[in-house]
Amino acid sequence: MLTNSQYDKLYREYEEQQLLNKQIMDSRLREVATSIPQYSELTDELSQVTSSLAEFIRNNPGEGLSDYKKRIKDISFKKASLLQEHGFPSDYLDPVFKCYDCKDTGFIGTSKCHCFKQKIISFAYNQSHIKSFIENNDFSKLSYQYYRDEDLTAFKIAVEISRSFIRNFDSGYDNLLFYGNVGVGKTFLSGCIAKELLDAGKIVLYLSSERLADVFSKKIYNKNSSTSDELPEVDDLFDCDLLIIDDLGTELTNNFVTSNLFSLLNERHIREKSVIISTNLSLNEIGDVYSERIASRLFSNYVLCKISGPDIRVVKKKVQELESNVTVRG
Numbered sequence: 001m002l003t004n005s006q007y008d009k010l011y012r013e014y015e016e017q018q019l020l021n022k023q024i025m026d027s028r029l030r031e032v033a034t035s036i037p038q039y040s041e042l043t044d045e046l047s048q049v050t051s052s053l054a055e056f057i058r059n060n061p062g063e064g065l066s067d068y069k070k071r072i073k074d075i076s077f078k079k080a081s082l083l084q085e086h087g088f089p090s091d092y093l094d095p096v097f098k099c100y101d102c103k104d105t106g107f108i109g110t111s112k113c114h115c116f117k118q119k120i121i122s123f124a125y126n127q128s129h130i131k132s133f134i135e136n137n138d139f140s141k142l143s144y145q146y147y148r149d150e151d152l153t154a155f156k157i158a159v160e161i162s163r164s165f166i167r168n169f170d171s172g173y174d175n176l177l178f179y180g181n182v183g184v185g186k187t188f189l190s191g192c193i194a195k196e197l198l199d200a201g202k203i204v205l206y207l208s209s210e211r212l213a214d215v216f217s218k219k220i221y222n223k224n225s226s227t228s229d230e231l232p233e234v235d236d237l238f239d240c241d242l243l244i245i246d247d248l249g250t251e252l253t254n255n256f257v258t259s260n261l262f263s264l265l266n267e268r269h270i271r272e273k274s275v276i277i278s279t280n281l282s283l284n285e286i287g288d289v290y291s292e293r294i295a296s297r298l299f300s301n302y303v304l305c306k307i308s309g310p311d312i313r314v315v316k317k318k319v320q321e322l323e324s325n326v327t328v329r330g
Contacts, residue, residue: 013119099113137191154308194244213252
């Protein structure tokens with residue numbers, strides 16, 4: 001779910017769209033009135049017939065309306081013909097909407113329109129700072145070809161855990177810790193999960209551990225940096241549906257970072273808000289680098305997913321080089 005302030009932003013977008021629609025219509029009406037004086041006369045005539053029809057219905061409930069319907073149809077036809085004769089589309093003065101299903105209100109009855117749901121998803125993408133992160137990370141690109149034996153088994157287990165995490169996201173509370181060597185697919189699976197949940201309208205925030213430390217600094221010390229405007233607020237870290245912390249252990253670790261990291265993980269645990277962490281550190285190294293409280297929190301409240309194998313990025317590069325050499329020789 002979005003926060004109230006985020007919903008307010010979306011509602012304002014609809015209000016702005018409605019205002020723009022009105023401006024477009026007002027401009028078109030002025031244009032037609034200037035170009036086709038007869039059109040305004042027909043509009044007035046149609047208004048009079050409509051008023052007469054309403055009076056007729058009140059005084060003659062259930063009686064025939066065919067004459068009124070014919071007059072309204074004839075006037076409407078004349079108006080459309082006039083527009084076309086003067087080079088305008090026949091529907092030029094029809095109501096203007098970006099979404100004709102909800103008429104730019106965002107709702108059909110009491111239900112959110114598909115356009116509103118899409119806005120929620122798009123807003124989630126924009127706010128999550130992971131557009132580039134998920135660009136090439138989704139299950140449609142999943143491949144097992146670079147894994148063998150125990151590595152393959154471990155990766156398949158991690159994939160199933162990831163899919164289960166998505167399936168049960170609304171009905172349960174889980175956290176994931178992906179750990180293993182560089183380039184084995186930890187970030188890829190995090191991105192797959194992020195994309196699936198974002199497409200389901202969830203709010204997902206992705207931050208590298210270094211940027212997470214920047215968020216803490218920005219909040220506590222009001223520290224400015226070149227990326228400060230791109231960083232989420234600390235409150236967003238607590239409120240988002242899913243928080244992804246990538247490459248834990250690459251940040252400059254000190255008491256300040258460790259303390260704030262524990263507070264963040266602890267508060268999200270209390271709120272039952274899920275976290276996914278990826279790290280190149282082993283479980284023993286996590287215990288050495290971070291406080292016992294953080295290690296205990298991770299080991300007891302997270303599903304531990306070890307992924308092993310070669311650095312896939314290196315393997316892919318070698319394959320591309322070999323294929324390039326073969327092409328050149330051929």
